[in-house]
């Protein structure tokens with residue numbers, strides 16, 4: 063089973079992913095940070111790109127609260143169908159799309175890019191395309207939020223990398239989920255993303271990955287990024 067098949071199955075019968083429509087809490091803190099620091103005027107008709115949007119909880123939040131124009135992309139047809147059915151919003155364009163392929167958007171056209179626990183499932187080749195595309199479409203004044211899996215302090219992740227290697231650096235094939243995921247050390251993340259963009263803040267937090275009735279302790283990075291050419 064490849065990652066896409068895993069996610070299709072997951073949305074049909076969820077064990078891992080949330081189908082809640084409440085926005086993700088750490089993403090809300092990023093939006094508050096943008097607002098408090100006046101980095102972007104969120105009420106100025108901004109454009110948001112929600113990569114791996116799932117059922118659209120964070121896309122809906124941006125359109126409902128800030129009248130943002132949102133592109134919500136996910137490669138699960140089921141997730142996109144559920145997002146579209148939840149409520150049709152004239153400002154949101156949900157599309158079935160792979161975020162590891164070229165983005166059909168113009169240069170410097172996006173104010174905020176969201177990647178809420180999505181790109182950690184990309185392979186290296188896809189990640190390189192995704193990074194170049196994020197840097198290309200982000201406006202010079204734009205910001206990006208990434209929530210991803212951390213290596214530091216996550217014994218579960220480090221054990222999986224050793225026992226179930228995923229074939230590329232710091233990846234594992236999750237033994238229960240059959241999905242390949244990348245974990246990042248802080249320095250590795252910075253080195254990679256700083257080639258294209260500029261990491262301005264990184265914070266590590268412990269969270270829980272639910273699977274069925276079980277909950278696994280995991281560490282996540284919350285990363286705030288700006289355009290290198292700002």
Ligand SMILES: C[S@@+](CC[C@H](N)C(=O)[O-])C[C@H]1O[C@@H](n2cnc3c(N)ncnc32)[C@H](O)[C@@H]1O
Pocket residue numbers: 065069079080086113114115116117118119120135136137138141159160161162177178179180181183184
């Ligand atoms: C953990 S879920 C998070 C969903 C959403 N960001 C949220 O916060 O509710 C990860 C999502 O990324 C999507 N995804 C993973 N790899 C992808 C890819 N290569 N292209 C598009 N979507 C992808 C999955 O289908 C899934 O919906």
